[in-house]
Amino acid sequence: METTTTTFFDLVRADLEKVEARMRQGPGGHHPQLNDAIEHLLSSGGKRLRPILVLLTCGMLGADCDESITLAAAVEMLHTATLVHDDLIDGSLLRRGYPTLNAKLSLGATVLTGDYIFARAAYLASVIGSKALMRIFSRTLMTIVNGEISQLFGTQDDDPRQEYFDRIYAKTASLFEVSCEGAALLSGCDNEVVTTMKSFGYNVGIAFQIVDDILDFVSDQERVGKPVANDLRQGLITLPTLCYLESNLEDGSLREKLLHRELDDETIECLIEDIRTSGATDQALEQANQFISTAKKLLMDMPSNPEREGLYELADYVVQRTI
Numbered sequence: 001m002e003t004t005t006t007t008f009f010d011l012v013r014a015d016l017e018k019v020e021a022r023m024r025q026g027p028g029g030h031h032p033q034l035n036d037a038i039e040h041l042l043s044s045g046g047k048r049l050r051p052i053l054v055l056l057t058c059g060m061l062g063a064d065c066d067e068s069i070t071l072a073a074a075v076e077m078l079h080t081a082t083l084v085h086d087d088l089i090d091g092s093l094l095r096r097g098y099p100t101l102n103a104k105l106s107l108g109a110t111v112l113t114g115d116y117i118f119a120r121a122a123y124l125a126s127v128i129g130s131k132a133l134m135r136i137f138s139r140t141l142m143t144i145v146n147g148e149i150s151q152l153f154g155t156q157d158d159d160p161r162q163e164y165f166d167r168i169y170a171k172t173a174s175l176f177e178v179s180c181e182g183a184a185l186l187s188g189c190d191n192e193v194v195t196t197m198k199s200f201g202y203n204v205g206i207a208f209q210i211v212d213d214i215l216d217f218v219s220d221q222e223r224v225g226k227p228v229a230n231d232l233r234q235g236l237i238t239l240p241t242l243c244y245l246e247s248n249l250e251d252g253s254l255r256e257k258l259l260h261r262e263l264d265d266e267t268i269e270c271l272i273e274d275i276r277t278s279g280a281t282d283q284a285l286e287q288a289n290q291f292i293s294t295a296k297k298l299l300m301d302m303p304s305n306p307e308r309e310g311l312y313e314l315a316d317y318v319v320q321r322t323i
Helices: 007-023 030-043 049-061 065-090 105-128 133-154 160-186 191-218 238-249 255-259 265-277 280-298 306-320
Strands: none
Touching: 007 030, 007 065, 007 306, 030 049, 030 065, 030 105, 049 065, 049 160, 049 191, 049 306, 065 105, 065 133, 065 160, 105 133, 105 255, 133 160, 160 191, 160 238, 191 238, 191 265, 191 280, 191 306, 238 255, 238 280, 265 280, 280 306
């Protein structure tokens, strides 16, 4: 597991080890291949920001420690399941430099393993015994799957930016959102606090994905474990590309050509370099910082304690990370 040297990680280090152990605990009676697959997935890295969000929010608001660990494990298992299906749909053979599950298993086995991990995530969440929590957990899963379907079949949205933000909400921010909203629910807070923390998770999650989309352009293949500008090569338009297109309106057909993958490899390589040198990534980062600024303001009325400071630091880390 990738770690950081920041204070926010140190605040939850001991509990995060318990989260790791709980993710590996299943109800039993299943094929050993599933254990092998889960171990492969959990051992292949990841920042664990979603469970860290759960633990920090629960700590800030005074939730039960054991329930916090279970929720953190459930959210990260849900995230892990989405990665299995994402990689299968995208045909990705590497993630973080490690072989994906679909690079090791058949299509059918990969789908079923992803389904099992979804179910295991729901099982963990159900152990807590909160109907309200299960409702938002189920809502998040539906949001994620609907987002994948929309990406596969396309949408008729005439606003490319809105389409982008809807997509990254479903893909990423919804999980950050449920991490904070669920933690606030467990803490027994009033609806206003729950709504505020839900919004905090949303804003941090949107910023996180924008930065991921920037790193897709500015990092090198060896560090990210996949081809540079992989989304663009797959016909997926992210915020840096949108910023570039908005500054180059003279070629009105470029977006459609990208969406339909009508550009040859040489043209794609030139476009990637143009985006990298155009200032588009700086524009995208400025927007990510705006979301983080909004998120940090939402914490102002929360209890003043080390966990709140940890959430401030985590928010800053999201836009300052280099990978």
